[in-house]
Amino acid sequence: MSRLFFLLAFAAGLAVVAWIGQGFLGSDLLALTVTGIIALVYGFGFAELTGFRRTTGQLAQRLNSAPEKREQLEGWLAGLPEPVQFAVQKRIDGHFAALPSPQLTPYLVGLLVMLGLLGTFAGMIVTLSGAASALDSSTDLSAIRSALAAPIAGLSLAFGTSIAGVAGSAMLGLASTLSRRERLQVSRQLDNTLRQRLHHLSADYQRQQALQALETQANALPQMASAMETMTARMEQLGQQLEHSLSRNQQEFHSTVGSHYQSLADSVAQSLEKAQDTST
Structure with missing residues (x-):
């Protein structure tokens, strides 16, 4: 619908300019030149x-x-129209940046x-100068009327x-308003996409995640120290x-070994005593 209104506005303005220019063909070179300049400016504005x-x-x-992934973001940005790449990149990074608007159309x-x-x-200058010349050149009413015909044509x-x-x-202003309105709608769509689908890819989100990880680690340090x-106490x-x-x-080993040695010594002593008694 917006595109239809845009084309209708262009056609209506062009038709009026062409109608005015057609009336000056072969009759007024200055008016035709000015109308041609108006048509060129009008066409340049609609081209933009x-x-x-x-x-x-x-x-x-x-x-x-x-x-969906950070690795795909660079290629996706490269596929955007060049005039809006910087603004979209800034918005993804969490910084506000307005999408570019027509530069020359407001001036045109x-x-x-x-x-x-x-x-x-x-x-008006042609009319007044011609009327002054007609009034000064003659005092006859019919001659004055004839002389005023050319100056009146200057009107x-x-x-x-x-x-x-x-x-x-x-018409150019109407077309500009329709175009900026359409850009505003796409800008809102971009904001919704950033909030819903691209938020996790933004540098701001990555910084928040890193900060949360650092906070988690900082909170875990006292627990780790404890x-x-x-x-350490258990060890x-x-x-x-x-x-x-x-x-x-x-101690048990020494006691056991000592008792065994003592038993062995007692046994050896008894054996020696028996051997001595037997020999005597």
Whole structure:
């Protein structure tokens, strides 16, 4: 619907300018020149708006295929229209950046009115100078009427160019408003896509995740220190228990070996005594 209104506005403005210019063909070169300049400015403005709308449409299409992974983001950005790549990149990174708007069209809208006024002033000058010459050249009423015919024709230059300039300015302004409205809708769609599908790819989100990870690690440090302290105390306790166990086992070993040696010594002594008694 917006595209239809855009084309209708262009056609209406062009029709008015062409109608005014056709009336000046073969009759008023100055008026035809001014009208031709108005037509050129009008066409240049619509050419810029056409490119602006094309960029808007391409951006809307790319938003439907937004990437899911960080590795795909660079290729997706490269596929965007060049005029909006920087702004979209900034928005993904969490910084506000307005999408570019038409640069020359706002100036051209005012320029068309100024050109129409220029034609008006030129026509008024032609009319007044011709009327003054006609009044000064003769005192006969019929001669004055004949002499005023040419100056009065200058009024067509005055009002014709004004109509062309104002009509072109109005239609170009309407087309610019429709184009900027369409860009605003796509900008809102971009914001929704950033919040819903591209938020996890933004540098701001990555920084938040890194900060949360650091906070989690910082919160875990006291617990780790407490666990290490508990483990150290447990190891000291186990070391003491092991030392006591080794000391006790060593004492038991020495006691057992001593008793065995004592038994062996007693047995040897008894054997020697028996052997001595037997020999005597």
